[in-house]
Amino acid sequence: MTRVFKKFSGKLGLPHGADRDDTETKKEIIITIFDYDSKQCREKALDKVEESFPFKGSPTVTWINIEGIDPKIVQKIDDNFGVHPLVSEDIVISGQRPKMEDYGDYIFIVLRMIYFSVKFNEIIDEQTSLILGPNFVISFQEKEGDVFDPIRQRIREGKGRLRIMGADYLAYALLDAVVDNYYAILEKRGEDIEKLEDEIMAYPRNGIGQEIHQLKRDMNYLRKQIWPLREVINGLQRNESKLIKKQTAIYLRDVYDHTIQIIDTIESFRDMLSGLHDIYLSSISNKMNEIMRILTVFAVIFIPLTFIAGVYGMNFEFMPELKWRYGYFMVLGFMACVGIGMVVFFKKKHWL
């Protein structure tokens, strides 16, 4: 999540859907399949994508999950399941805006999965594509590892509604898992913000401005991802398509509420960060002003004293005070009086 601009790697002006696999280095692709209904559940890791084709017409719910994007594999699956070439292209090219497209026979959803990976100990941010068909869901992920383990567990255990309801409920569960992980990220960032706030109140150290800037950028990035996601889920919920049943729509409304809440939280965080930035700037400026004020007052106190010393440093032949027995001590005393008087005056004026 360091740099906002993802470079658009497509060859400009080329026909869409053309081969692009040559620019990507070969990496391992993991394909797993779940095939279940309320009574039974089969789970399988596939070696070849072609093994998934027989599941197409089965009456059970089939979930094909592909981790790692290989254009050729995407092509094969899409050809088998009758998916439009533009969809394949969107799956392959990273940096898509979250969107939902209803092609009649299937619904295509793109969104970003952002989560903290315990395995890699860092925040993973990858594009995830879902194709929801009448009784199948195909999910494409850019990288290995995801937030779907609890769902896998629920399918295996057969508890709750997941095994009873159809492919649309599975798609809902996947969306919900992705959205729930935004909360975790936000909570993490919320703690960072509160820590920053405490620090600023205590002492405005130098790097804080940059940290606020970085957090702001993260918030802008998340906002950019979740604003369209809101429309995506709203679109699904209001969809007239037969692919989404009425009882699932209620659950989608729940995810919709969550996205709204996340957007609200992001907006709050943005407001807080702006506020923090203002406080930071003014506390820096206050600190600087304080230093300059004290230094200036200090310098000003010595100016008349140095002047007095200068006067009695003059070499006039006739300067009566110079001959006085206690002249020196009187002048020192006078200087002390002037100095103390000025300090008192400045204290009273709240300048020191």
Next chain:
Amino acid sequence: MTRVFKKFSGKLGLPHGADRDDTETKKEIIITIFDYDSKQCREKALDKVEESFPFKGSPTVTWINIEGIDPKIVQKIDDNFGVHPLVSEDIVISGQRPKMEDYGDYIFIVLRMIYFSVKFNEIIDEQTSLILGPNFVISFQEKEGDVFDPIRQRIREGKGRLRIMGADYLAYALLDAVVDNYYAILEKRGEDIEKLEDEIMAYPRNGIGQEIHQLKRDMNYLRKQIWPLREVINGLQRNESKLIKKQTAIYLRDVYDHTIQIIDTIESFRDMLSGLHDIYLSSISNKMNEIMRILTVFAVIFIPLTFIAGVYGMNFEFMPELKWRYGYFMVLGFMACVGIGMVVFFKKKHWL
């Protein structure tokens, strides 16, 4: 109302509506019931939630109020009254956005009750959920104590319209009580703002920036709560459902007007706080400028005088003035003239 971000305590990725009671410490739950029509009124404190079940089918209006959230109790009530599991989940999980959902047989409303509790001498901010059925209202509160005592009194005394009209009017009365208490909170904050303003005009002391920031944050928090509340009440008022009668809708329009007025006031307060912040900043900067200007002018006055003293402190053998009888006094006089002349000049220039 100290920290804006309420941590989302749900287990991420778990099926919705799953048991969550193990993370919450056991606390006392208070369940009270009012059952009334225009002729009679029964009031009762329940020991077990099951005692409320017989009231479900009664032709009288029943108000079940639960203070303290125990997921098991919520579950039991919801099962008995036929409420959707997602509703139970929303009641249990704190930090909901105010919303209204029409499930046909009943309407579900979530909002925040914010009020000054005399008992605890602090501002209480808790999530309140209402379920409005054909002839019952169930209200869930997170904490003990609420703003509904005047309504209880009115039910007991049987004065006014409350006993004559149905469950929808009771729901209206509860909403109205919650909204009215926002006025009280705003009035308190309004006084704080005016006090701050008077202080800034008098003397811009150091902590004011932070206080303005805190008030701004409170306003943002209230705004975040009341904006969606406005839609909630508008939704109720325009609702086609048979649950809300036409004569009650007029009263809901009145609450709607109040929320608009509260939003207006919050916006005014935000504008005023921004204005105050600007004034505060510029008065701090003016004060600093004033100090620096006076100090600099003061220093500048002594600079030529010290130079003159320095000149006559030179050790040249042939410096005629040094031998003059009144040279010393002439130089002192000249210095006084230069000093006074500069003061006059700076005064005339409005620099001092």
Next chain:
Amino acid sequence: MTRVFKKFSGKLGLPHGADRDDTETKKEIIITIFDYDSKQCREKALDKVEESFPFKGSPTVTWINIEGIDPKIVQKIDDNFGVHPLVSEDIVISGQRPKMEDYGDYIFIVLRMIYFSVKFNEIIDEQTSLILGPNFVISFQEKEGDVFDPIRQRIREGKGRLRIMGADYLAYALLDAVVDNYYAILEKRGEDIEKLEDEIMAYPRNGIGQEIHQLKRDMNYLRKQIWPLREVINGLQRNESKLIKKQTAIYLRDVYDHTIQIIDTIESFRDMLSGLHDIYLSSISNKMNEIMRILTVFAVIFIPLTFIAGVYGMNFEFMPELKWRYGYFMVLGFMACVGIGMVVFFKKKHWL
């Protein structure tokens, strides 16, 4: 118009429409009545509100004007004319947002009358409520004195359309009189703004920041009053009710245009005030910079001179210059050269 927040004096949580008269001190209530058609006109000051009741069913247009709000009197009138209790409540409680409510038999309008009272020599700002029935208009004002005298004159003289047309035209005329007075207030404020502008250009004296702030606040207040008024008048104009005839709607469109124009002017004023504030701040900062620059340059000129004097104030035994016949004058001359050289240099650099 000093303080924006009007305290909401209602008892929180009490049933709406309950007696509130005990908190208000007794003041004189003035009730006047106009009853006219195209042929005749009766004008009367009433001692008791009950004297107005017989006019209810008359075929002539009746205008009942009540100056000063006494909840009991409002109650009596509203009961007689069949007005909803919520309307009575809105009339009695000050600080309403301008609004229009169509109750079928009558239309209820609340707005603020803001005008310069010649009698009291100050700006009066009071809530005004209108109830427009089939052939009557009832107007409630908080204080004695209003902007309706020209309308009274036109009713008495019977010139123009007022006597010929119905109660809706009378309501229009009252609205128009209120809106026209906003122009007068704006014109006054416009003059204040232009005066401030001239002052800032000439010399940015100290209190101007506060004056700009005060004017901004006034503009915000007016805007808050007139934005909803715009909707009110638009609502009246587009109203399907039989209470407003088609030929009157054209006149309402004219008032609507005026409110839009007023809003435009307010926005212009706000822009101008923001611009003025920026100019004020930068002219203050320019002035400060100028002073500091000149003072610093002045100080810097003396610094090398003082250094030179310091050098020849050293007590080394062997300093050849000290023995030179014209050493003193040569040094003085050198100092003058250095000083003049620096002045010339700074002048050329535009630093002085």
Next chain:
Amino acid sequence: MTRVFKKFSGKLGLPHGADRDDTETKKEIIITIFDYDSKQCREKALDKVEESFPFKGSPTVTWINIEGIDPKIVQKIDDNFGVHPLVSEDIVISGQRPKMEDYGDYIFIVLRMIYFSVKFNEIIDEQTSLILGPNFVISFQEKEGDVFDPIRQRIREGKGRLRIMGADYLAYALLDAVVDNYYAILEKRGEDIEKLEDEIMAYPRNGIGQEIHQLKRDMNYLRKQIWPLREVINGLQRNESKLIKKQTAIYLRDVYDHTIQIIDTIESFRDMLSGLHDIYLSSISNKMNEIMRILTVFAVIFIPLTFIAGVYGMNFEFMPELKWRYGYFMVLGFMACVGIGMVVFFKKKHWL
């Protein structure tokens, strides 16, 4: 275009359409008439407004142009052509917001004509009203001189579509001429902005802040005039009225595109002016900072030198250096070293 607020000269509270001519000084009114169809064209300057009345029913297209506003003449024309009194009032009172009102038999349009008058060598800004009837257009202008000369020429010469098409095309041509002149004004202002930009880059002289402020104000004024004009033209284009033929609507769409383009340009200019202002402020502040930095560095270099001189100016009896043969020169040399060392240090630090 100096002052934004046009004083509203109407008598407040008076019936609309009442005589207002007594406040205006008598000025010459110029009335000209064009009466044409595809075959012939009559052009005439009228002495009395009554001479235009016979043209009302003629089958040819009639264009009556009145330069200078005399309420009596407006009244006479409007009475003859059956125009609503509110229209007459809007024509007479200056400072109207651009608007379009469809009265069924005729369409009333108000807009501002802003153009550079070669005759008076200044920018003229006047209110222009058009009344478009079935086969006539009446145009009212506040001042002598307009932008319609090319249209007059085209009517006389009979080239192009103007003579063939009806009154609606004439109205379009007039609107188009007005809008085209906004381009000319914008082009002029664009040149001013570019000149300012070049100046700021070169040297941020003092008055530039004010000039930017003035240009911003002009842009705000233009924007205020053209935003509603956009709606006016859009309204005309989408109008269902029989007064505007379908083939003319295509031309109106073209004018509409022009207004959008002008709004775009104004917004660009506003952005540019904001950017320029920021650059101006930061270049002023940079310049000031530069001066202060150099001066401070200069002063700081002399401070230790003066201190050294002060040390050897002390009068202790036993100061061995004072007796050294080359003590003086060694000290001078040491001073030079210190001074040069500091200059080198500051140079390296980029402080000088």
Next chain:
Amino acid sequence: MTRVFKKFSGKLGLPHGADRDDTETKKEIIITIFDYDSKQCREKALDKVEESFPFKGSPTVTWINIEGIDPKIVQKIDDNFGVHPLVSEDIVISGQRPKMEDYGDYIFIVLRMIYFSVKFNEIIDEQTSLILGPNFVISFQEKEGDVFDPIRQRIREGKGRLRIMGADYLAYALLDAVVDNYYAILEKRGEDIEKLEDEIMAYPRNGIGQEIHQLKRDMNYLRKQIWPLREVINGLQRNESKLIKKQTAIYLRDVYDHTIQIIDTIESFRDMLSGLHDIYLSSISNKMNEIMRILTVFAVIFIPLTFIAGVYGMNFEFMPELKWRYGYFMVLGFMACVGIGMVVFFKKKHWL
């Protein structure tokens, strides 16, 4: 892309569509034609525009591309293909806002082609107009060179869908090529922004403010071009016209997604530039503050030392310290203590 305001070169007030060719200097016009269906493809460079006329009625898809705008040629083509005079005018006059106009028989599209020309090694920004008819596309470009070469190649090679589908798909391909090049420009600008960011973090050199300003301006310019383009493509996609087939609309939705993504990126860039500007300003101000603080602390350390030297430079006859054997060294030692003490104090206070 240096100056935002393109001067509107039309003669003000003239009839639209009049001859304008006399102000433009003669330049070479390149006309090429592609005529193809799924089986064959003819490519030809025309000497005279009239050679393209016979292709009008052919059943094959015809693409006429004109590089360089000559009003006479535009006129001839438009007359032959039955295009409205206003369209010809829009093609000839540069500086149009991107727009789409459906004239029934044909659709007219204007947009800006912005691309990096390898041939001229600079960013080319030219107005491009498309006329899409039943089986022809006419494209007008202001300058030689374009982004259409990959499309030409695809037509020649006959691979992909281009040769199979109709004129609407060709228009889509042209639009897509233009939009794809915006990505390239944005990517370039994105690299500039990242480079600037790195530079600011390292050292805030002087010209960066101007570079940020320039980039902001470029972004504003692109935004101004692409916002309306979004509406253009949306309009095409939702168009009911028979000219655009349903299977092409899916491809247009893809281009639409791209424009949204580009707008998103532009907004991100604008946010980043604003953030960078803030960081730049505060890092400049920090740097300045740092310098001033260090210099001031340095000066303040010497002030009491110089004062002490001044005291022992006084010429009083009775100053016991002056006679002490080690007075001088004691004073020097004392001075060193004071100096070191102050340095330590300032270090501890983080002022140095």
